[in-house]
Amino acid sequence: MRCHVDMLTPEEKWYFDHHGFLILRKVVPEQDIDNMIALGQKWHSMKLGDLPKPLTSTADTHPDYSPTIARWINNIQYGDQVFQKLVLNSEIMRVIISLTKGRPTLVDTALTRNTVESDDINFHASGMDYAVCEGELYAGFLNAAISLVDVPDGTGFVCLIGSHKRNFSVPNNISIYQGPPTVINVPVDAGDCIVFTEALYHGARRWTEDYPRMTIFNRYMGNHSGGSPIEPYKHLISNQVYELEQPSDKQVQKEIVRHVVSEFG
Numbered sequence: 001m002r003c004h005v006d007m008l009t010p011e012e013k014w015y016f017d018h019h020g021f022l023i024l025r026k027v028v029p030e031q032d033i034d035n036m037i038a039l040g041q042k043w044h045s046m047k048l049g050d051l052p053k054p055l056t057s058t059a060d061t062h063p064d065y066s067p068t069i070a071r072w073i074n075n076i077q078y079g080d081q082v083f084q085k086l087v088l089n090s091e092i093m094r095v096i097i098s099l100t101k102g103r104p105t106l107v108d109t110a111l112t113r114n115t116v117e118s119d120d121i122n123f124h125a126s127g128m129d130y131a132v133c134e135g136e137l138y139a140g141f142l143n144a145a146i147s148l149v150d151v152p153d154g155t156g157f158v159c160l161i162g163s164h165k166r167n168f169s170v171p172n173n174i175s176i177y178q179g180p181p182t183v184i185n186v187p188v189d190a191g192d193c194i195v196f197t198e199a200l201y202h203g204a205r206r207w208t209e210d211y212p213r214m215t216i217f218n219r220y221m222g223n224h225s226g227g228s229p230i231e232p233y234k235h236l237i238s239n240q241v242y243e244l245e246q247p248s249d250k251q252v253q254k255e256i257v258r259h260v261v262s263e264f265g
């Protein structure tokens with residue numbers, strides 16, 4: 001039975017089930033991209049202790065920290081309204097709401113900067129929470145990767161197509177630099193978004209351009225009993241974003257869900 005929170009087209013369902021990701025083209029206005037790049041440049045020039053609270057960088061305290069780690073800044077939605085607009089973006093939320101069956105929780109935001117010196121990101125995945133039931137898809141942990149710059153062929157996001165199904169173990173000798181049909185690289189333009197399940201094995205190739213790669217990774221969970229807005233800083237975010245960061249409640253539909261369903265449903 002088709003549920004009203006399922007707003008994916010049949011082609012999008014086929015594509016996501018087959019690949020483990022969807023590409024949404026040009027979903028962010030250019031002016032917002034410019035503002036986000038300017039804020040990203042400012043925050044990335046700061047040391048951890050100088051970031052305006054509650055912004056932080058878990059990259060700086062990460063167990064795999066290296067001076068050349070592709071650094072990210074977290075909690076960016078508390079730093080500027082433009083990032084709140086992005087976590088609520090209707091076209092991205094149409095996909096997130098559909099894939100979480102109407103119960104999304106925003107669990108993390110990160111603005112990552114890669115330069116030609118940044119380390120590779122080898123294949124990794126998180127969880128196995130992906131299923132198809134009666135023609136509907138469910139993905140319990142999703143990442144919306146919004147590129148703020150053009151990413152040419154051969155660099156940036158790569159994945160092991162279809163690996164989110166996890167019926168068999170992934171061989172451990174596959175490199176992010178292998179080519180198709182096993183490994184695919186996904187070139188995108190500024191303002192494009194790749195929505196992928198974290199169950200998909202993914203990574204990133206070394207950056208090659210003379211401008212930094214800036215990407216925002218907004219992570220959402222479905223049916224999540226955790227979820228934790230940063231209470232002392234709740235005045236910095238809208239009620240809608242605050243609600244999106246809270247646990248999903250089976251009885252109460254979040255405002256963003258009602259809003260997007262009324263727009264697309």
Ligand SMILES: O=C(O)CCC(=O)C(=O)O
Pocket residue numbers: 121145156157158202203204215217
């Ligand atoms: O840089 C990318 O496109 C991949 C980032 C990544 O692997 C991650 O956020 O887990």
